[in-house]
Amino acid sequence: MQLTPEHDTLRDTLKRFIDKEVNPYVDEWERAEVFPAHQVFKRLGELGMLGLTKPVEDGGAGLDYSYGAVMAETLAHMNCGGVPMAIGVQTDMATPALSHRGSAELRAEFLAPAIAGDYVACLGVSEVGSGSDVASIKTTARKDGGDYVINGGKMWTTNGTQADFCCVLANTSEGASHRNKSLIVVPMKTRGVEVARKLRKMGMHSSDTAQIHFDDVRVPQRYRIGEEGMGFIYQMEQFQVERLWGALNNAGMAQRAIDTTIGYTRERRAFGRSILDNQWVHYRLAELQTEVAALHALCWQGVEEVVAGQDATRTATMAKLKAGRVIREVADGCLQFWGGMGFVDESPISRIFRDGRLTSIGGGADEVMLQILSKYMGTFPSAH
Numbered sequence: 001m002q003l004t005p006e007h008d009t010l011r012d013t014l015k016r017f018i019d020k021e022v023n024p025y026v027d028e029w030e031r032a033e034v035f036p037a038h039q040v041f042k043r044l045g046e047l048g049m050l051g052l053t054k055p056v057e058d059g060g061a062g063l064d065y066s067y068g069a070v071m072a073e074t075l076a077h078m079n080c081g082g083v084p085m086a087i088g089v090q091t092d093m094a095t096p097a098l099s100h101r102g103s104a105e106l107r108a109e110f111l112a113p114a115i116a117g118d119y120v121a122c123l124g125v126s127e128v129g130s131g132s133d134v135a136s137i138k139t140t141a142r143k144d145g146g147d148y149v150i151n152g153g154k155m156w157t158t159n160g161t162q163a164d165f166c167c168v169l170a171n172t173s174e175g176a177s178h179r180n181k182s183l184i185v186v187p188m189k190t191r192g193v194e195v196a197r198k199l200r201k202m203g204m205h206s207s208d209t210a211q212i213h214f215d216d217v218r219v220p221q222r223y224r225i226g227e228e229g230m231g232f233i234y235q236m237e238q239f240q241v242e243r244l245w246g247a248l249n250n251a252g253m254a255q256r257a258i259d260t261t262i263g264y265t266r267e268r269r270a271f272g273r274s275i276l277d278n279q280w281v282h283y284r285l286a287e288l289q290t291e292v293a294a295l296h297a298l299c300w301q302g303v304e305e306v307v308a309g310q311d312a313t314r315t316a317t318m319a320k321l322k323a324g325r326v327i328r329e330v331a332d333g334c335l336q337f338w339g340g341m342g343f344v345d346e347s348p349i350s351r352i353f354r355d356g357r358l359t360s361i362g363g364g365a366d367e368v369m370l371q372i373l374s375k376y377m378g379t380f381p382s383a384h
Helices: 005-021 023-032 037-046 065-077 082-093 096-101 104-116 231-267 279-307 313-337 339-343 348-360 366-377
Strands: 121-124 140-144 147-158 165-171 181-187 193-198 209-220
Touching: 005 023, 005 037, 005 065, 023 082, 037 082, 037 104, 065 082, 065 231, 065 279, 082 121, 082 147, 082 231, 096 104, 096 181, 096 231, 121 147, 140 165, 147 165, 147 181, 165 231, 181 209, 181 231, 231 279, 231 313, 231 348, 279 313, 313 339, 313 348, 313 366, 339 348
Parallel strands: 121 165
Antiparallel strands: 140 147, 147 209, 165 181, 193 209
């Protein structure tokens, strides 16, 4: 896909914002294990970054997905994975279904403030016993008059401790697990919503991740996104852009790992010469660069499919799978060349090593990606 000067302007604007308003504070946010989401999102909203691909009538820019893809890549310029992930949840994980399927009233109440940066969004899909197996969720929403009454809980909820609303996937009827679920917007200050705890994680430290309980939470049925019983389908549609976003951002993070490592090994000396001058080091970095280039090409094939209005599920799934493998290989390979500094918490490669490990787990584990791809290939056992 041919990028335009407008794409370049977007990238440059976002990089300047990151250099001035994010990277100087990343170490502090990593130590605190939270970042000021409302403050950061409000600035991004003022820059028009939270609604690049959202409709103009909701406050968005109405641009095609290639602009969102450039943003996903450029967010990897941040010196951590947690803040980009939190932003990605806002733009490409919690709000696509709301944007595409929500009523005009619902979009005005929740999507427009999210685009403006006034509201922080989170997504309530995974549960303690239901991670990648979305069909097995237990949270229920029963009708009572004109309301839904929601009971259950969600786990691994990014932005969960700071969010203003959560797009919750809940069982709204009995029957087939793929046809009995609905997506419902739940304001986080609603009575019965409890942030049970903030989870400590191996990586993504600056991103707050919560376990949430719902105890007789009452919301109006007009807060349902789209048709009742279609929530599973809507969530699968959302996964297309979520997984593509993750792959694009990881390609950017992997590139940052290589660039940072080249700079470090060029300066670090051992046995009378720079580490980079050793053939194994610069050859290995060339191999890793080739892997990143291949991932980048696969990601942008998916972007082109989305822009063309095609079903990008297969390509997005491949890109997500490849991204999880590539970021692990790149981070591990680069870390080795940092020596003892690579094992120190404060080094940038150490943070990339920790943060990147989530890619093969979150948004559907590698094994789920392989299952989806096997079905496309016609090799998945029919008995399953």
